[in-house]
Amino acid sequence: MIVFTKPVLIAFVLGFVTLVIFHGKKNDNVRVISPSCDLFPLPYGNNFWDDAAGVSVKTHTEETHICGPRVLIVGAMKCGTNTIGHLLQKHPRIKINDCEKSGFDCNMTTFQGSKLGDLWEGNDYTIGRARHPDDWLKTWAERLPWTDGVSSISIDKSPSYFNTAKWPDIPRSINELLPNAKVIVTVCNPAERAFSLFHHYMDKNNTSSQLWRKRFVDNGFPNVQTFDDLTDILFFACQTSSNEDFCSTLRKEILQIGEYAIRLQPWYEAYGKENVLVVDMNEDNLQKTARILDLLGPSTLPPEEYPWEELDQEIEAATFKNLHYNGRSSAFHSYHASMTRLSQHYLLHNQELAQTLGENFPLDWNDEIKK
């Protein structure tokens, strides 16, 4: 028989209160996920961090899965992928990957002062998988914010995914994991894109840039100092070089990403054309955003919840503009021969893109060489 002395009573009450709190917390952690959510496997059944709740949680019934990204911004690199990400993340229902756990420096700022950590790049399926074949998926899943697919969704911006020349199987294999995702591709004049990419790599403050330049010398090519040096290697030296491995990799990253119609094909095949939105980088931000929200549908990203009035004030700082060169509009003037050569290479590709999209803007990219 229990004797209800004062200490026993206090212990009893404390125990009861602890039980209630513990039970309440446990219930808090059981979330309901939308059936339309692509359940994303956490191979080792980890906990993950829920920013909003400020707690480590496990998913609803299956502790080994969380809701995968619903939007994939796959490229093209240097065609405004950051802008698309920033336009999207202004929607209150979008949650961004957890920068703190990404291994990136979250305090690093873009050239114009906006926080890079707001939207860092995972590239998990491509670079992550190649570097960490055993635990890339776990690492990706751990960084995803908790979303339920209804009140919140997550996005992934990884421009390397559009390099289907290098990774032809990426769209199909991502689709196996995320069949309900929508795909966004932003495109721009491909010759100017190559020019912009060159300056991205030539930025001397960047360690990966130094490694990029070193690759040329290591592979028996001249040191690359100017854009002409690069196009000479692409269009001439590589024609006669026996180093096909290097030349093939170079063509893929500089030239072939800009052959948009070809690069798009595997995405269309994997996801269906209706789930892949191609936007023109130069399109007005308001129109661009409206088209993206439309792709996701009003029940996923209601347009009335979007802060439209903030669009033009803030987005300028998030374009990731490279202020260390004169900009891509200077390309034709400064490197006329190289840009003409590149534009000729893309002439038919641009026509094919225009045909595929049923839009005229890619034909404008051919105007420079007609001048």
Ligand SMILES: Nc1ncnc2c1ncn2[C@@H]1O[C@H](COP(=O)(O)OS(=O)(=O)O)[C@@H](OP(=O)(O)O)[C@H]1O
């Ligand atoms: N709306 C709009 N209009 C015109 N130009 C724009 C726009 N948004 C982004 N940009 C330019 O796109 C370049 C950055 O592209 P990304 O964000 O894809 O960069 S990255 O691939 O993630 O490195 C970067 O180009 P560069 O300055 O040549 O580097 C930006 O200036």
